[in-house]
Amino acid sequence: MLVRLSAMPKHESALAALEEIFFLSTLRRDFASAEERAAFFRTWTGWYVERAPDDVWFALGDDGTVIGYLTGCKDSAGAVDLARTIPKYDVFADRFAAFPAHLHVNVRPGFRDHGIGRALVDRFAEDCRADGLPGLHLVTGVFARNVPFYQRAGFTAATQRGPLLFLGRRLG
Structure with a gap:
């Protein structure tokens, strides 16, 4: 079942699960302090939870x-404060x-490759x-392991700039 953050009955436990899955999915493992770890999490998720809760979706198990x-985020160009938060x-x-x-998606290990992310x-x-909206996108690394997943999900418009890869999916 897919549920918006704004419709989750246990808001705090859903956000705790989001944080857990985030850290299970990120490549970064080492942080100098708990504060640095929390700041890293806020950089990549905080704006969405605070400013676009209707665009935060959860997949729930049985x-x-x-x-x-x-x-x-449905308005990447208009999210000026997000541009100041997320590097590049x-x-x-x-x-x-x-x-x-644009979007970010993560699935708990053990549940990947079952169509949940898709x-x-x-x-x-x-x-x-x-x-x-005419389309959506994401930015990842050129050699990231998630590129084939996004290509299978219809993200076919690609632009590379340095080590970064923009993948777009037309909606029209």
């Missing part, structure tokens, strides 16, 4: 456990008109399409 999440956010700003929405992406894409 028992109601959070097994994946998607954080999204504006590297692909010239692509935002055609692909205005279901989250497709749900957010449908939401964006219903809002009349």
Whole structure:
């Protein structure tokens, strides 16, 4: 089942699960302090939870456990404060008109390769399409392990700039 953050009955436990999955999924493992770890998490998720809770989706297992999440933003160009938070956010700003929405998705280990990430992406894409948006995108590393997943999910418009790869999915 897919549920928006704003509709989750246990808001705090859902956010705790999001944080757990985030750290299980990130490549960064070492932090100098608990404060640095918390700041890293806030950099990559805080804005979405605070400013776009209707664009944060959870995948729930049969028992109601959070097994994946998607954080999204439907107006990348208009999220000026997000550009100040996320490093290199504006590297692909010239692509935002055609692909205005963006997303991040993570699934709990043990539940990957079961279509959960794809279901989250497709749900957010449908939401964006219903809002009349022409496309959505994400930015990843050129050699990141998630590139084939996103290509299979319809992200075919690619632009590389240095080590970064912009992948866009048309919604029209």
